[in-house]
Amino acid sequence: SLAAPALAQSNPKINWRMTSSFPKSIDSIFNTSVEMTKRIREASDGNFDIQVFAAGEIVPGLEALDAASNGTVELCHTAPYYYVGKNPAYAFGTAVPFGLNARQENAWFYQGDGMTLLNDFFKKEANVYAMPAGNTGAQMGGWYRKEIKSVDDLKGLKMRIAGLAGQVMEKLGVVPQQIAAGDIYSALEQGTLDAVEFVGPYDDQKLGFYKVAKYYYYPAFWEGGAALHTMVNLDKWNDLPDQYKTLLKTASSAANSEMLATYDYRNPPALKKLVSDGAVLRPMSNDILNAAFDAAQGIYDDLCAKNADFKKLYDSMTDFRNEAFLWEQVAQYGFDHFMMIKQREGALKVKG
Amino acid sequence: SLAAPALAQSNPKINWRMTSSFPKSIDSIFNTSVEMTKRIREASDGNFDIQVFAAGEIVPGLEALDAASNGTVELCHTAPYYYVGKNPAYAFGTAVPFGLNARQENAWFYQGDGMTLLNDFFKKEANVYAMPAGNTGAQMGGWYRKEIKSVDDLKGLKMRIAGLAGQVMEKLGVVPQQIAAGDIYSALEQGTLDAVEFVGPYDDQKLGFYKVAKYYYYPAFWEGGAALHTMVNLDKWNDLPDQYKTLLKTASSAANSEMLATYDYRNPPALKKLVSDGAVLRPMSNDILNAAFDAAQGIYDDLCAKNADFKKLYDSMTDFRNEAFLWEQVAQYGFDHFMMIKQREGALKVKG
Numbered sequence: 147s148l149a150a151p152a153l154a155q156s157n158p159k160i161n162w163r164m165t166s167s168f169p170k171s172i173d174s175i176f177n178t179s180v181e182m183t184k185r186i187r188e189a190s191d192g193n194f195d196i197q198v199f200a201a202g203e204i205v206p207g208l209e210a211l212d213a214a215s216n217g218t219v220e221l222c223h224t225a226p227y228y229y230v231g232k233n234p235a236y237a238f239g240t241a242v243p244f245g246l247n248a249r250q251e252n253a254w255f256y257q258g259d260g261m262t263l264l265n266d267f268f269k270k271e272a273n274v275y276a277m278p279a280g281n282t283g284a285q286m287g288g289w290y291r292k293e294i295k296s297v298d299d300l301k302g303l304k305m306r307i308a309g310l311a312g313q314v315m316e317k318l319g320v321v322p323q324q325i326a327a328g329d330i331y332s333a334l335e336q337g338t339l340d341a342v343e344f345v346g347p348y349d350d351q352k353l354g355f356y357k358v359a360k361y362y363y364y365p366a367f368w369e370g371g372a373a374l375h376t377m378v379n380l381d382k383w384n385d386l387p388d389q390y391k392t393l394l395k396t397a398s399s400a401a402n403s404e405m406l407a408t409y410d411y412r413n414p415p416a417l418k419k420l421v422s423d424g425a426v427l428r429p430m431s432n433d434i435l436n437a438a439f440d441a442a443q444g445i446y447d448d449l450c451a452k453n454a455d456f457k458k459l460y461d462s463m464t465d466f467r468n469e470a471f472l473w474e475q476v477a478q479y480g481f482d483h484f485m486m487i488k489q490r491e492g493a494l495k496v497k498g
Numbered sequence: 499s500l501a502a503p504a505l506a507q508s509n510p511k512i513n514w515r516m517t518s519s520f521p522k523s524i525d526s527i528f529n530t531s532v533e534m535t536k537r538i539r540e541a542s543d544g545n546f547d548i549q550v551f552a553a554g555e556i557v558p559g560l561e562a563l564d565a566a567s568n569g570t571v572e573l574c575h576t577a578p579y580y581y582v583g584k585n586p587a588y589a590f591g592t593a594v595p596f597g598l599n600a601r602q603e604n605a606w607f608y609q610g611d612g613m614t615l616l617n618d619f620f621k622k623e624a625n626v627y628a629m630p631a632g633n634t635g636a637q638m639g640g641w642y643r644k645e646i647k648s649v650d651d652l653k654g655l656k657m658r659i660a661g662l663a664g665q666v667m668e669k670l671g672v673v674p675q676q677i678a679a680g681d682i683y684s685a686l687e688q689g690t691l692d693a694v695e696f697v698g699p700y701d702d703q704k705l706g707f708y709k710v711a712k713y714y715y716y717p718a719f720w721e722g723g724a725a726l727h728t729m730v731n732l733d734k735w736n737d738l739p740d741q742y743k744t745l746l747k748t749a750s751s752a753a754n755s756e757m758l759a760t761y762d763y764r765n766p767p768a769l770k771k772l773v774s775d776g777a778v779l780r781p782m783s784n785d786i787l788n789a790a791f792d793a794a795q796g797i798y799d800d801l802c803a804k805n806a807d808f809k810k811l812y813d814s815m816t817d818f819r820n821e822a823f824l825w826e827q828v829a830q831y832g833f834d835h836f837m838m839i840k841q842r843e844g845a846l847k848v849k850g
Contacts, residue, residue: 157509189541189741189742189744189748190741191508191741247830249601249635249762250762252755252762253760253762256756256759257759257762257763257764283601283830284829284833284834285829286828287829347825364829365828365829366829367833367836370834389541389543392540392541396752397748399755403608404751407601407608410602410609414818414822417824417825418821418824430832439845447850461849466763467837468847469766470762470766471840471841472770472841474838475838475841476717476779477635477698477718479834480781481636482599482826482831484717484784484791485596485819486826486831488596489820489827494816495816495820496798497802497813497817498809498812
């Protein structure tokens with residue numbers, strides 16, 4: 147017999163399974179995991195082979211982390227804030243109300259303490275290792291059957307909204323609802339539900355909510371940027387050859403860049419289509435935003451007082467947030483604001 | 499003798515040289531190329547080995563593309579707009595005055611026609627294949643010895659500014675200067691130079707310009723985002739095994755995400771330090787921005803009329819630009835604007 151040549155050991159054959167929290171219909175996110183694993187396969191000449199499963203194929207979407215944590219699968223592609231029921235500190239992996247925008251999240255994750263603190267937390271809580279792997283950018287504030295002009299209009303509003311955002315809305319008088327995705331449309335139509343928050347124009351347009359709840363509010367103050375992560379069972383991660391660790395990290399980071407680009411490219415025409423179909427765009431009033439900001443602060447004060455994990459992540463995020471939004475007022479806002487004025491003037495359409 | 503086992507062919511040993519347009523002192527950019535090639539080396543178990551050279555080590559910084567084009571090196575890490583002297587259409591690879599911001603550039607590059615059109619152009623002009631590999635975000639508008647309140651204050655101003663930005667400024671009365679980087683400080687001190695544009699707070703603070711030209715204007719209307727690329731000699735690219743093509747693409751895309759994060763993390767404290775050291779922050783007046791916008795439009799009209807490469811890229815960019823800045827006014831601006839107000843109120847500092 148002939149022993150395997152030493153060279154072969156540098157590119158060992160490894161088959162993994164990744165479960166996604168997203169169905170195939172949320173294609174901007176689901177295809178990100180498909181493309182990410184395709185690259186890993188190609189770059190390893192087929193040897194590091196990760197098969198992707200959509201939500202529900204082998205694991206329910208909201209149990210993706212559990213499956214990676216307990217080793218049912220080696221890894222998942224998910225939004226950590228789905229797991230705030232286990233510990234509210236998970237939210238910092240995706241978004242918290244009045245937190246960071248997408249670029250700031252990346253800065254805090256990669257260059258600040260973000261991923262170091264999050265991975266300490268994820269290790270302790272779930273025995274997983276996480277890498278940022280996608281962002282939606284700022285999301286929309288949802289679909290409402292009636293106009294919401296002030297905090298008073300929120301009182302008693304039955305809204306499908308979860309997590310910390312749901313807690314903030316509850317403080318403003320909203321009654322957060324749990325309802326299966328497939329039942330939202332008919333609940334809005336029948337009036338047993340008054341409002342729903344989803345993602346942004348590209349994903350929202352597929353669901354037709356504008357027909358039954360035409361007021362489309364912005365922004366989602368709870369998602370200035372919403373980050374996804376590749377989360378790997380820590381024992382599997384530790385056993386992975388170094389070259390595949392680097393490959394998975396690099397492919398996750400590339401996915402992070404390109405998923406945001408996908409949303410940024412697809413949302414503008416989707417928004418125009420929604421408005422032409424009858425959606426009525428409305429900004430959240432300052433009255434509501436300020437009341438929500440104060441309500442969020444109250445929730446943060448409570449959580450920091452009783453949850454050391456939350457406090458550590460909150461303090462780190464907050465330190466950077468203040469600096470980041472100071473700097474943002476200078477060069478980037480200076481440029482973008484002028485360009486938005488020109489857009490309104492119709493001056494950006496001029497072709498050669 | 500023993501023939502090499504077939505397995506080894508899947509990970510062939512390849513040694514390449516990458517020349518950077520940047521010195522080691524511009525570390526946010528130079529280290530991006532170091533990190534990118536380190537990952538490629540690790541992910542190929544040392545077999546795809548790209549050695550990075552700083553500007554001037556083997557090739558002058560502004561000749562990096564030429565070196566990749568003629569095969570002196572296999573690839574370079576550079577900003578395509580350095581080559582507008584060859585053809586102004588190169589500018590679309592990095593930034594054009596009143597063009598796209600960093601996120602919009604990524605959307606146009608990856609999801610729109612951006613990279614397809616650019617690579618058609620790069621192939622024809624320089625026999626290279628390019629992949630986005632870094633972005634600075636919006637840059638600052640430069641350092642000025644005197645306040646520049648209106649277009650009149652620009653008349654006769656000797657400013658170190660190049661490319662299309664220099665042409666726009668020239669239309670406003672500025673006299674663009676060519677001057678070696680090492681001579682800028684003394685020229686400003688002696689008054690033979692009135693102003694200089696560089697990058698942003700993190701890079702600018704190293705050069706001490708605030709001591710001799712304290713007015714620090716924002717934004718650089720010519721760089722809403724400035725993209726770098728990995729540019730590979732096309733013959734070398736075509737000969738590269740598919741697995742290494744995927745690896746180089748993936749590592750470039752990861753670099754694209756993480757370089758912007760580096761600037762976004764480092765610029766805020768650098769700006770604060772500059773201001774505490776005596777830099778005087780000033781916004782470009784609407785008078786100047788509007789005059790520059792009109793001047794840029796005149797230049798674009800001329801270029802589109804006589805340069806088919808430019809027109810093709812300009813029209814594609816412009817189509818997306820109008821849609822992108824419409825969408826940006828909705829969710830992202832809605833979120834960021836509220837957060838900037840809270841920053842000014844001091845409300846973002848609250849810790850747990």
